[in-house]
Amino acid sequence: MVADVKALWQTRYRQEPPVALPDNAVLRALMSHHSVRNYLPDPLPEGALEMGIAAASSAATSSNLQTWSVVAVEGAETRAKLAELSGGQKHIAVAPVFLVWVVDLSRLERIAQARGLTAEALDYEEAFLMSTLDTGIAAQNAVVAYESMGLGTVYIGGLRNHPEEVAALLGLPPRSVAVVGMCVGLPDPAHQNGFKPRLGQDAVVHRERYDAHDADAVAAYDKRANDYQQEQGLPSRLWSVTASDRVETKQGLGGRHVMRSVLNRLGFALK
Numbered sequence: 001m002v003a004d005v006k007a008l009w010q011t012r013y014r015q016e017p018p019v020a021l022p023d024n025a026v027l028r029a030l031m032s033h034h035s036v037r038n039y040l041p042d043p044l045p046e047g048a049l050e051m052g053i054a055a056a057s058s059a060a061t062s063s064n065l066q067t068w069s070v071v072a073v074e075g076a077e078t079r080a081k082l083a084e085l086s087g088g089q090k091h092i093a094v095a096p097v098f099l100v101w102v103v104d105l106s107r108l109e110r111i112a113q114a115r116g117l118t119a120e121a122l123d124y125e126e127a128f129l130m131s132t133l134d135t136g137i138a139a140q141n142a143v144v145a146y147e148s149m150g151l152g153t154v155y156i157g158g159l160r161n162h163p164e165e166v167a168a169l170l171g172l173p174p175r176s177v178a179v180v181g182m183c184v185g186l187p188d189p190a191h192q193n194g195f196k197p198r199l200g201q202d203a204v205v206h207r208e209r210y211d212a213h214d215a216d217a218v219a220a221y222d223k224r225a226n227d228y229q230q231e232q233g234l235p236s237r238l239w240s241v242t243a244s245d246r247v248e249t250k251q252g253l254g255g256r257h258v259m260r261s262v263l264n265r266l267g268f269a270l271k
C-alpha cells in the first residue's frame with residue numbers, strides 16, 4: 001500500500017503532480033483502486049455486503065427516481081452459470097459474492113400502473129440513459145465501499161454478452177436489464193495486479209473549452225503505460241494501438257452490436 005496521495009498520483013499517472021495536493025483517507029482509498037481477479041473463496045465479513053449496497057443507495061440519483069436494482073448472487077451454481085454467460089470468467093465462480101447491477105425501469109412502471117398511469121416517459125431513450133448512468137454511479141459507490149473494507153472487486157461487462165439469458169436466470173422483469181456485474185471478495189494476496197496507469201490530465205482535462213490536440217499527450221501515455229506492461233511481465237503493446245484496434249470494427253463489441261434489438265425485446269422501447 002502506497003502511503004500518500006503524491007506517491008499515489010505518481011503511480012497512477014507516472015507523472016509528477018503539477019500542484020501541491022490535498023491528502024486524506026478517502027482520496028488515498030480512491031487512488032488505490034485496482035481490479036481484483038484472484039479471490040479467496042472465504043465469505044465476506046458480516047455486514048459487508050449490506051454496507052456496500054448502503055453506499056450505493058447513498059449516491060446521487062437523477063430526480064430521486066432510484067431506477068436501479070442489484071441482485072446479490074451467492075449460490076455457487078448460479079455464479080458458475082453467470083461465469084459461463086460472461087465469457088468463461090472464472091473469478092465469478094470463485095468470489096463468494098457476485099452483484100448484478102440492473103437498470104430497472106420496471107419498478108417505476110409497477111408504481112405507475114398501480115395508480116392507473118401509463119408511464120409513457122419510460123419508453124424513451126433518455127429514461128434508459130438516465131437509469132444506466134444512475135446504476136453506474138451507484139455501483140461505483142459500492143466499489144469504493146468494498147475496497148475501503150479491504151475487499152476486492154472487478155466489474156464484469158461480459159455480463160452483457162447474453163442479457164436475455166441472464167434476465168431469465170435471475171427472473172428479471174420486463175423493462176429491466178443487467179448492465180454490469182461485480183465480483184466481491186477477499187483478494188488472494190498471492191496474485192494481485194499493480195496500479196494501471198491512466199491517461200494524463202493533459203489528455204483528459206480541458207480548461208474552459210475542449211481541445212482535440214491530444215496526440216502528444218496520448219503518445220506520452222503510450223510510453224508510460226508500456227513501461228507498466230513490461231514491469232508486469234506483460235507483452236509490450238501501445239495502449240493507443242490496443243484501444244483503436246478494439247474499436248476498429250463491430251467485432252470489437254464481442255457480439256454486443258445487437259444490443260438495441262436485445263433491449264427492445266427486454267421491454268425498452270428506446271424511442
Ligand SMILES: Cc1cc2nc3c(=O)[nH]c(=O)nc-3n(C[C@H](O)[C@H](O)[C@H](O)COP(=O)(O)O)c2cc1C
Pocket residue numbers: 033034035036037089154155156157158159180193195196
Ligand atoms: C463497466 C466495466 C466493465 C468491465 N468488465 C470487465 C470484465 O468483464 N472482465 C474483467 O476482467 N474486467 C472488467 N473490467 C475491468 C477493467 O478491465 C479495468 O477496470 C481496467 O482494465 C483498468 O484496470 P484497473 O481497474 O485495475 O485499474 C470492467 C470495467 C468496467 C468499468
